[in-house]
Amino acid sequence: MDSFTTPLLAGTATGALLLIAALGLALTFGQMGVINMAHGEFLMAGAYTAFLTQQVISNTDISILVAIPVAFVVAGLLGLLLEMTVISWMYRRPLDTLLVTVGVSLVLQQLAKDIFGAQGDPVESPGWLDGNVDVFGYNWPYRQMFTIVLALVSLCVLAALLKYSSFGRQIRATVQNRDLAETVGVRTRVVDRLTFFLGSGLAGVGGVAVSLISGTNPRLGTTYIISAFLVVVAGGLGQLKGTVIAAFAVGIATAFFADWTSASMAQVATFALVVVFLQLRPQGLFTVRSRGLA
Amino acid sequence: MIEIKGVTAGYGRTMVLHDVSLEVPVGGAVAVMGHNGAGKTTLLRVAVGLIPVRSGTVLLDGEDVTGLRPSGRVRRGLGYVPQGQQAFPHMTTLENLQLITTDRSAIDEVLDTFPALRGLLGRRAGLLSGGQRQQLSIARTLLTRPRMLILDEPTEGIQPNVVAEIEEVITDLTRRGDLSVLLVEQHVGFALRATDRYSVLESGRVTSSGEGGEGALDAVRAAMAV
Numbered sequence: 001m002d003s004f005t006t007p008l009l010a011g012t013a014t015g016a017l018l019l020i021a022a023l024g025l026a027l028t029f030g031q032m033g034v035i036n037m038a039h040g041e042f043l044m045a046g047a048y049t050a051f052l053t054q055q056v057i058s059n060t061d062i063s064i065l066v067a068i069p070v071a072f073v074v075a076g077l078l079g080l081l082l083e084m085t086v087i088s089w090m091y092r093r094p095l096d097t098l099l100v101t102v103g104v105s106l107v108l109q110q111l112a113k114d115i116f117g118a119q120g121d122p123v124e125s126p127g128w129l130d131g132n133v134d135v136f137g138y139n140w141p142y143r144q145m146f147t148i149v150l151a152l153v154s155l156c157v158l159a160a161l162l163k164y165s166s167f168g169r170q171i172r173a174t175v176q177n178r179d180l181a182e183t184v185g186v187r188t189r190v191v192d193r194l195t196f197f198l199g200s201g202l203a204g205v206g207g208v209a210v211s212l213i214s215g216t217n218p219r220l221g222t223t224y225i226i227s228a229f230l231v232v233v234a235g236g237l238g239q240l241k242g243t244v245i246a247a248f249a250v251g252i253a254t255a256f257f258a259d260w261t262s263a264s265m266a267q268v269a270t271f272a273l274v275v276v277f278l279q280l281r282p283q284g285l286f287t288v289r290s291r292g293l294a
Numbered sequence: 295m296i297e298i299k300g301v302t303a304g305y306g307r308t309m310v311l312h313d314v315s316l317e318v319p320v321g322g323a324v325a326v327m328g329h330n331g332a333g334k335t336t337l338l339r340v341a342v343g344l345i346p347v348r349s350g351t352v353l354l355d356g357e358d359v360t361g362l363r364p365s366g367r368v369r370r371g372l373g374y375v376p377q378g379q380q381a382f383p384h385m386t387t388l389e390n391l392q393l394i395t396t397d398r399s400a401i402d403e404v405l406d407t408f409p410a411l412r413g414l415l416g417r418r419a420g421l422l423s424g425g426q427r428q429q430l431s432i433a434r435t436l437l438t439r440p441r442m443l444i445l446d447e448p449t450e451g452i453q454p455n456v457v458a459e460i461e462e463v464i465t466d467l468t469r470r471g472d473l474s475v476l477l478v479e480q481h482v483g484f485a486l487r488a489t490d491r492y493s494v495l496e497s498g499r500v501t502s503s504g505e506g507g508e509g510a511l512d513a514v515r516a517a518m519a520v
Contacts, residue, residue, distance in 0.1 A: 166392075166396070169385065169389055169392060169393050170393065172382065172384065172385055172389075173382045173385065173393050176382045176383060176384055176385070177380065177382055179344055179364075179376075180376065180380050180381075180382065181382075181393075182343075182344070182363060182364040182365050182368075183342055183344065183364045183365075183368065183374045183376065184368065184393060184394060184434060184435070184438060185365050185368035185369060185394065185438055186365055186393070187363075187365045188365070189363075
């Protein structure tokens with residue numbers, strides 16, 4: 001049983017991390033179509049925010065809870081800054097956006113190295129996350145369970161926002177038909193900026209979760225960015241449920257491959273699996289049908 | 295009221311409209327007719343703000359809105375029903391309407407105009423028929439409470455029984471008195487019945503204009519035959 005539950009539960013936690021990283025991308029890439037390679041650095045910004053919050057609030061039981069909204073705002077503001085200064089000039093020019101955001105990503109990594117050093121810093125987990133629970137012989141750490149809860153809460157909040165709020169309807173309208181949205185009174189430029197703020201902020205929240213598991217690191221973002229893009233594409237662009245399933249599928253598959261082979265071979269095998277899947281189903285897991293509508 | 299003054303506009307370096315002037319007075323209704331490619335839709339898109347002008351101005355209730363984005367013009371009382379029964383396909387009929395307002399009484403009011411939509415509120419707009427989508431498009435625009443309504447071929451590609459219904463609604467709107475209407479329409483007879491003035495556009499220029507009404511039918515057909 002242990003050879004099944006260990007990769008399943010550890011993989012679920014990895015999937016949850018991927019999900020938080022991919023949720024923001026599902027907005028900025030899946031919905032808006034912007035290829036932002038600096039998205040991983042917003043994850044890193046979230047991790048460093050958790051570290052800095054612990055320097056200010058030494059009580060780790062509280063600091064991590066404070067770090068989550070602060071990381072959301074810090075990463076969100078970084079995203080907003082990037083959108084206003086760079087990306088807004090490059091809408092409908094995906095290749096240019098990709099190249100420029102790779103540059104921004106490198107600049108942010110170097111900035112983090114200069115400020116915090118190349119080695120990275122540990123983020124202490126709060127007392128209430130120390131310990132684990134026995135599930136069929138696997139000692140499942142509370143930290144991993146916390147990651148899953150955080151991912152699911154982020155998902156529910158985002159889904160509810162998109163579905164039930166006026167702002168959510170404006171995001172969906174802008175994504176589905178920008179010109180039409182403008183002509184019914186939606187200020188699409190404002191919506192673009194707020195969407196970028198939201199998507200980047202979610203990456204910041206993901207960064208807090210990552211920091212609890214692996215600490216901070218200037219290159220932390222690069223670990224997740226490719227996997228997060230794969231998750232969004234495999235799930236189907238513009239589809240949150242596809243992103244959720246793809247994130248957990250990739251996380252769990254990677255954990256099983258790692259159990260059977262090695263960690264690096266598991267990455268290769270998972271990527272190969274996703275590539276084969278996309279060859280068979282290029283539109284991803286889910287697509288939305290409509291009656292011949294533009 | 296909208297005044298389009300000496301507008302030259304197009305796509306990239308290709309100009310489609312050349313020094314076009316047109317005015318719809320308060321409470322008036324003007325039909326713009328012409329063959330395919332004459333520049334009718336381009337003219338409306340300029341009026342709405344989707345295409346920038348190379349030269350000329352667009353005034354809405356006397357205010358120069360030439361540099362204003364479409365959403366800004368909507369807030370100043372301009373409503374636009376685009377060509378092609380456009381809706382937000384992955385949103386339900388109700389969500390399409392709630393994009394403008396969540397005020398249930400306002401939504402009920404427009405649903406009274408298009409009762410067929412009542413039973414389709416939970417259906418995704420992408421799954422509606424062309425006629426239903428066009429009704430939704432007009433209903434959604436009416437929810438913005440426009441003082442100047444612009445319609446681009448509202449009956450194009452719609453089954454005949456729904457066309458009659460849409461024509462009736464548009465004719466009622468043009469008779470309201472508090473609403474100015476600019477209508478682009480291929481069905482010349484309907485366009486002239488529904489409006490009180492017409493302009494014929496050919497190759498991006500206004501070549502003819504005059505009083506509307508069914509009496510103008512021969513004059514318009516002659517102008518369009520040139």
